[in-house]
Amino acid sequence: xxxxxxxxxxxxxxxxxxxxxxxxxxxxxxxxxxxxxxxxxxxxxxxxxxxxxxxxxxxxxxxxxxxxxxxxxxxxxxxxxxxxxxxxxxxxxxxxxxxxxxxxxxxxxxxxxxxxxxxxxxxxxxxxxxxxxxxxxxxxxxxxxxxxxxxxxxxxxxxxxxxxxxxxxxxxxxxxxxxxxxxxxxxxxxxxxxxxxxxxxxxxxxxxxxxxxxxxxxxxxxxxxxxxxxxxxxxxxxxxxxxxxxxxxxxxxxxxxxxxxxxxxxxxxxxxxxxxxxxxxxxxxxxxxxxxxxxx
Amino acid sequence: xxxxxxxxxxxxxxxxxxxxxxxxxxxxxxxxxxxxxxxxxxxxxxxxxxxxxxxxxxxxxxxxxxxxxxxxxxxxxxxxxxxxxxxxxxxxxxxxxxxxxxxxxxxxxxxxxxxxxxxxxxxxxxxxxxxxxxxxxxxxxxxxxxxxxxxxxxxxxxxxxxxxxxxxxxxxxxxxxxxxxxxxxxxxxxxxxxxxxxxxxxxxxxxxxxxxxxxxxxxxxxxxxxxxxxxxxxxxxxxxxxxxxxxxxxxxxxxxxxxxxxxxxxxxxxxxxxxxxxxxxxxxxxxxxxxxxxxxxxxxxxxxxxxxxxx
Numbered sequence: 195x196x197x198x199x200x201x202x203x204x205x206x207x208x209x210x211x212x213x214x215x216x217x218x219x220x221x222x223x224x225x226x227x228x229x230x231x232x233x234x235x236x237x238x239x240x241x242x243x244x245x246x247x248x249x250x251x252x253x254x255x256x257x258x259x260x261x262x263x264x265x266x267x268x269x270x271x272x273x274x275x276x277x278x279x280x281x282x283x284x285x286x287x288x289x290x291x292x293x294x295x296x297x298x299x300x301x302x303x304x305x306x307x308x309x310x311x312x313x314x315x316x317x318x319x320x321x322x323x324x325x326x327x328x329x330x331x332x333x334x335x336x337x338x339x340x341x342x343x344x345x346x347x348x349x350x351x352x353x354x355x356x357x358x359x360x361x362x363x364x365x366x367x368x369x370x371x372x373x374x375x376x377x378x379x380x381x382x383x384x385x386x387x388x389x390x391x392x393x394x395x396x397x398x399x400x401x402x403x404x405x406x407x408x409x410x411x412x413x414x415x416x417x418x419x420x421x422x423x424x425x426x427x428x429x430x431x432x433x434x435x436x437x438x439x440x441x442x443x444x445x446x447x448x449x450x451x452x453x454x455x456x457x458x459x460x461x462x463x464x465x466x467x468x469x470x471x472x473x474x475x476x477x478x479x480x481x482x483x484x485x486x487x488x489x490x
Numbered sequence: 491x492x493x494x495x496x497x498x499x500x501x502x503x504x505x506x507x508x509x510x511x512x513x514x515x516x517x518x519x520x521x522x523x524x525x526x527x528x529x530x531x532x533x534x535x536x537x538x539x540x541x542x543x544x545x546x547x548x549x550x551x552x553x554x555x556x557x558x559x560x561x562x563x564x565x566x567x568x569x570x571x572x573x574x575x576x577x578x579x580x581x582x583x584x585x586x587x588x589x590x591x592x593x594x595x596x597x598x599x600x601x602x603x604x605x606x607x608x609x610x611x612x613x614x615x616x617x618x619x620x621x622x623x624x625x626x627x628x629x630x631x632x633x634x635x636x637x638x639x640x641x642x643x644x645x646x647x648x649x650x651x652x653x654x655x656x657x658x659x660x661x662x663x664x665x666x667x668x669x670x671x672x673x674x675x676x677x678x679x680x681x682x683x684x685x686x687x688x689x690x691x692x693x694x695x696x697x698x699x700x701x702x703x704x705x706x707x708x709x710x711x712x713x714x715x716x717x718x719x720x721x722x723x724x725x726x727x728x729x730x731x732x733x734x735x736x737x738x739x740x741x742x743x744x745x746x747x748x749x750x751x752x753x754x755x756x757x758x759x760x761x762x763x764x765x766x767x768x769x770x771x772x773x774x775x776x777x778x779x780x781x782x783x784x785x786x787x788x789x790x791x792x793x794x795x796x797x798x799x800x801x
Contacts, residue, residue: 201697201700202694207759349555371557406605408634409634
């Protein structure tokens with residue numbers, strides 16, 4: 195399929211020049227007409243998720259996850275709720291993210307594992323891994339995946355996203371770096387992952403909204419947001435996290451400066467690859483918990 | 491801060507080697523280029539002791555810095571030596587030393603991020619948020635404190651000066667920079683690069699490579715400010731040969747300015763002017779000039795410099 199080239203002038207036609215290299219307007223990409231049903235995304239925040247020193251509170255994080263899953267499934271009993279996502283006979287891979295500066299966190303990993311155990315899955319059929327997933331027998335046999343990672347600005351993809359988190363399921367991740375990772379969503383069609391994802395968890399405890407240097411990290415550009423975003427739709431969750439990142443950038447820098455690289459892989463996951471929904475008008479955002487500084 | 495047993499052992503060994511007066515060359519002993527690169531970095535930074543070096547090339551750089559490796563690959567990086575300095579209870583310092591293969595690409599990758607204060611180190615430097623970046627000769631150096639304090643800033647700058655002093659030579663900037671007319675040019679905002687992803691990082695032109703940069707073209711992007719404070723940009727691309735420049739000019743005109751009479755200049759939707767000129771193996775594009783005349787005058791100036799460069 196041939197796609198029409200988008201130029202700077204296309205943006206000038208619809209807006210001022212400020213957000214040029216930022217998110218591509220869905221209208222420019224021929225987004226599908228809005229459907230009647232909105233995709234639901236749950237943003238759960240708790241002021242006590244981190245203490246003043248930045249230490250994470252496992253108990254609070256477990257509650258945040260549980261509150262989110264209860265709402266997402268519509269089942270007040272947390273074990274029953276998880277049993278609608280995971281079957282006892284599943285082999286479950288929790289795809290995490292071990293980036294040195296902002297990992298998924300052990301607290302989130304263990305909170306997820308605890309509920310998978312509660313759903314009846316034996317401990318020896320639950321794997322937690324990031325870079326080793328292709329070599330990990332549990333992931334090779336996985337019938338269900340839980341996708342959990344932090345959102346952060348990213349030197350090449352614009353943002354590190356849930357969509358991007360599955361890049362380690364490819365033998366050569368750099369093969370997906372073309373056009374600043376535009377087509378990351380195609381990874382989700384690989385047999386290792388296709389149709390297996392039961393829950394997406396975008397960790398927003400201390401998101402990175404700007405990066406510097408080879409490691410693309412400076413603590414100065416993180417903030418204590420103390421949130422989790424849950425959705426069955428990775429694109430909708432990423433699109434929501436991206437809006438928060440962009441709002442924080444605007445608050446910090448005082449202008450609408452675009453991310454250093456365009457995070458267009460999120461919009462393209464919707465408009466080009468139909469993995470999910472990126473248009474905020476088609477996303478129902480449910481906010482739970484702490485609302486101060488919510489930015490969205 | 492947690493210190494692993496391996497980390498402690500590495501630090502002890504590094505200290506021993508430093509005491510003996512030898513550099514820490516634990517994993518690059520069989521690689522002369524890595525050995526040379528590592529020799530620019532001291533074994534200790536005050537009481538911070540170094541761990542074992544990690545060495546990466548263009549194929550393995552992703553193992554270290556994930557997708558950010560694409561930036562360095564786009565500038566033809568040859569080698570990276572990473573050395574971490576550790577002191578219990580203090581933030582780590584990380585030195586990433588890149589051999590870019592040429593001073594032009596060392597300069598180019600330095601221009602990828604020009605934010606920050608000039609630290610007057612090497613042949614060009616910036617410091618911000620705990621990160622010192624500088625270039626000298628064919629090397630690009632990043633010295634980074636994982637948490638910024640006044641003490642860490644002082645240490646990072648001191649370490650940077652030590653590394654810069656250890657690099658014996660200096661290198662030339664890309665010749666393409668000479669084609670930027672000086673009037674109104676912001677000297678500290680010049681970018682040099684090779685591909686359209688990096689162009690878009692600095693100034694979004696199009697999602698496709700409509701200027702046919704590929705990975706072999708050389709490009710420079712300059713920012714200009716006029717007396718009224720209006721900002722415009724000048725992009726100059728040098729192709730392998732004149733036919734390649736003609737093809738690129740046609741591609742750009744067809745996609746970006748199909749409504750331009752003769753495919754050379756157009757008033758765009760923001761009321762500013764974009765203009766294109768192809769000369770010999772070069773293509774030059776002015777973006778966001780206040781008037782058509784201003785755009786034409788800048789391209790005339792570029793062409794005059796090009797003619798001078800040829801003669």
